[in-house]
Amino acid sequence: MSISCRQPGVVLTDRVFTVPLDHDAPDGESIELYAREVVASDKADRDLPWLLYLQGGPGFGANRFIGRQAWLGRALEEYRVLLLDQRGTGRSTPANRQTLPLRGGPAEQAAYLTHFRADAIVRDCEAIRPEVTGGAPWTVLGQSFGGFCTVTYLSTAPEGLATALITGGLPSPDAHADDVYRAAFPRVERKVAAHYDRYPQDVQRARRIADHLLTHDVVLPNGYRLTVEAFQSLGILLGSGDGSHRLHYLLEDAFVRTPGGTALSDAFQEQVQSHLSYAGHPLYALVHEACYAQDARPTAWSAERVRAEFPRFDAAQALAGDEPLLFTGESIHPWMFDCDPALRPLRETAALLAAHTGWTPLYDPARLAANEVPVAAAVYHDDMYVDTAHALRTARAIRGLRTWVTDEFEHDGVRAGGPRVLDRLLALARHEV
Incomplete structure (x- = not known):
């Protein structure tokens, strides 16, 4: 009824x-x-x-x-x-x-x-x-x-x-997932550059957070392991009309002083986990690349493979020099199934979908x-x-x-x-x- x-x-x-x-x-x-x-x-x-x-x-x-x-x-x-x-x-x-x-x-x-x-x-x-x-x-x-x-x-x-x-x-x-991501990474870099032009103070803020994550093991309150790559994926916000502003406000108060030294604030961690968790939409992570599959070729973690062709997105390389940290955009990576507790039990399932060869147009x-x-x-x-x-x-x-x-x-x-x-x-x- x-x-x-x-x-x-x-x-x-x-x-x-x-x-x-x-x-x-x-x-x-x-x-x-x-x-x-x-x-x-x-x-x-x-x-x-x-x-x-x-x-x-x-x-x-x-x-x-x-x-x-x-x-x-x-x-x-x-x-x-x-x-x-x-x-x-x-x-x-x-x-x-x-x-x-x-x-x-x-x-x-x-x-x-x-x-x-x-x-x-x-x-x-x-x-x-x-x-x-x-x-x-x-x-x-x-x-x-x-x-x-x-x-x-x-x-x-x-x-x-x-x-x-x-x-x-x-x-x-007729594009394979690889073609989609080869077009995407330069586009994302332009969005990041526009964000830093708008908020130049965020260059050092993002570098500081990334450096902290390279030297500390940070686990968010919901069990999400916040790695540098996971932090970079917050760039997905830059695809919406107000996303640059929301990212700026997120970065501006990331740290707090504690008796044990400087740490990422609870408020920052709470906001980050709300943006990064796939608990409410796990299918996005599981079948995202399959949406671009149109023939017998597997997607084979396309975004992860193609990202390697754009070394400027490597956080360690950026921090070793004086380059701004580049955020990433709408892409799914195998490490997400290690970081996100909502995805961890589905790690092997996701790998099998990435290897699947029976897709049709x-x-x-x-x-x-x-x-x-x-x-x-x-x-x-x-x-x-x-x-x-x-x-x-x-x-x-x-x-x-x-x-x-x-x-x-x-x-x-x-x-x-x-x-x-x-x-x-x-x-x-x-x-x-």
Whole structure:
């Protein structure tokens, strides 16, 4: 039975669906999907078209909005919205260190997780669409990884789409993970340089923290082992509109004097563990590189291998000289499965996924070239998470896709400027501008 409740200006209804774990074996094991239906209070009894939101990630449940936050208010002017917790996330059947041992050992866990990429997510959407819309196509808004899923949707089931809207999420249909990271590290270095230009005092602050971590064994309150590499990964903050400012405030009061000498403050450690822990989204670490796998080649810890091609990111080398410490960005490394207590039990599972050679293509270039679905995409200039050159090449490969290229926002534009971003994309898709 569906349960509804009210927040300011909206009516929320819980929706639960059952889908096959493997859509090619529909009579086999099933899993649950959770979604939250949202409609404006004054339109709750109206027959409205549907908008499906696909969250970024992978591994994050849909936004838990309060009222009409971010882009949602604009969407509710004309749609019923379905906020889907993609398989394995949020209130859908979870996949984490607590639940995955139910599958068996690492080999069984890894085999299970091969079903958690964009292709399976799109088939989930098509499985539930008839129940939600009565069979009518819906508009899809895909943010970041949700945009990757939307391009898979255009490749495999365009008949289910009335319109496709993508924000910061145009993937490269033919790039291997190595290509993605070779483009990423120079981009991250530019973001770090921009941060230090804005906050030059952070050069010495970051070096001091890194030097401390090289000479001390620091374990955060939740059991996370804070290494220099883990500290550098805080650079992931630099991909959001306010991330540089948040990183600055984090660095400015890292140390405190104690009877035993200078130490990293409890407040600093508490904030760092909240940024670095994967307890709330372990799938992000487990299947992140698999999202870029499209042929028989393994990803083989791509980010770790490619990082070695960019020695300027080596902390010890930077500290031995007078170079600024470089932070890193959106990348997954094997050491994370040693540092993070939420990932440690899944270390062998992750290694098996990194070695997996059975990946299949996620995109169909021929079908994208013949696309007939109205598509609009926001491409953020020098997006730290998604390479702009890759995104624009993909945009040219999808027939009829209209782009809005802007440097007004970072990767989180749909959150920071949601109503205006969504309004612009809808106008583009409808050829109103």
